[in-house]
Amino acid sequence: GAKYLTKATNLAKHIISAVVQEGDTVIDATMGNGNDTLYLRKMVGNTGKVIAFDIQEKAIENTKKLLQSFHMADAVELIHDGHENMDLYVFQEVSAVMFNLGYLPKGDHHIVTKPDTTIIAIEKALSLLKRNGIITIAVYHGHEEGMIEKDQVLAYATTLDQNQFHVLRLDFINQKNNPPFLLVIEKK
Ligand code: SAM
Numbered sequence: 367g368a369k370y371l372t373k374a375t376n377l378a379k380h381i382i383s384a385v386v387q388e389g390d391t392v393i394d395a396t397m398g399n400g401n402d403t404l405y406l407r408k409m410v411g412n413t414g415k416v417i418a419f420d421i422q423e424k425a426i427e428n429t430k431k432l433l434q435s436f437h438m439a440d441a442v443e444l445i446h447d448g449h450e451n452m453d454l455y456v457f458q459e460v461s462a463v464m465f466n467l468g469y470l471p472k473g474d475h476h477i478v479t480k481p482d483t484t485i486i487a488i489e490k491a492l493s494l495l496k497r498n499g500i501i502t503i504a505v506y507h508g509h510e511e512g513m514i515e516k517d518q519v520l521a522y523a524t525t526l527d528q529n530q531f532h533v534l535r536l537d538f539i540n541q542k543n544n545p546p547f548l549l550v551i552e553k554k
Contacts, residue, residue, distance in 0.1 A: 374546040377536060378464060378502035379405050381550055385500050386410060386462050393456065393463040393494070394418035395449040395487055396479065399471060400429030402464045407438045416442045417456055419449040424473055449487035452494070459496035467515060468506035468546075478511050481518035488522065488551075492531070495553045503549040513544075523549055530554055 370380030379402070386392055388411040394403045397420035406416045420426060426444050433439040445455055449465070465488070467479045491501050503523075507516035523533050532552040538545045 374504040374536070374538070374548040375402075375466060377548050378402075378466075378504055378550075381500065381502060381548075382406070382462050382464065383409060385498070389413040390461040391415045391417070391456075391458055392460050393449075393452065393491065395452070395463055395465045395491065396420065396467065397425045397429050397444065398466060398473075399425070400432040402466060403429050403442060403444075404432055404436060404438065406462070406464065407433065407436075407442055410441065412441055414441060417445065417452075417460075418442065419445050419447060419452060419455075421446070421448050422470060422473065422477060425470060448483055450483040450490070452487060453490045456494055459499070460491075460494050461496055461499045463491040463495065463499075463501045465491075465501070465503040467504060467519075468509065468512055475509070478509070479515065480511070481515045484515060484519060485522045488519070492526075492551065492553065497553055499553050501549075501551040503551075504546050505549060506546045508544045508546075519549070523551065526551065 370376045386409040392406045397418040403418045469475045469478045506512045534550045536548040
């Protein structure tokens with residue numbers, strides 16, 4: 367298995383693997399190069415479904431190639447639209463939603479997730495989530511826009527009703543230079 371304590375994204379995968387089961391429907395809200403999409407596809411198997419979003423054509427291409435190389439392009443819907451519109455594409459409850467904020471690695475660093483649309487997407491994800499389902503959000507705040515996004519996402523997450531959600535922040539507290547951290551939201 368992945369060494370899950372090395373970075374926020376691995377920690378997210380580890381937590382996801384404890385919750386997601388074969389046959390589930392799940393969402394990758396930030397497809398990028400498709401690593402999380404592939405991971406989710408492995409978790410849900412042929413009988414499940416992964417619905418993945420990105421606003422960049424490049425992300426769709428890269429993810430499609432990655433999935434095909436693993437013969438896992440079936441049971442995955444790659445959607446070229448923003449995650450803030452996920453309710454237009456997802457019509458059933460999901461057990462997990464993964465967000466990996468910031469810019470596409472090895473891509474255009476000017477195309478980043480934005481606080482307003484990220485928060486709309488988290489809200490929609492929470493309403494699609496089934497009981498005991500989880501959302502993971504890897505928060506990158508090393509870049510200037512990421513700093514602002516971090517503050518707004520945290521401010522939003524802090525307001526979530528504790529009677530409905532468990533909200534955790536997992537930090538690598540001995541790392542320098544604004545290491546990414548993970549937010550995890552579980553629906554009770
Ligand atoms: N999980 C990805 C992987 O495994 O490679 C990395 C994701 S990358 C950090 C963030 C991605 O979010 C970028 O590919 C970017 O294009 C995408 N993005 C930005 N705004 C978005 C939006 N409104 N909806 C969906 N994706 C968006």
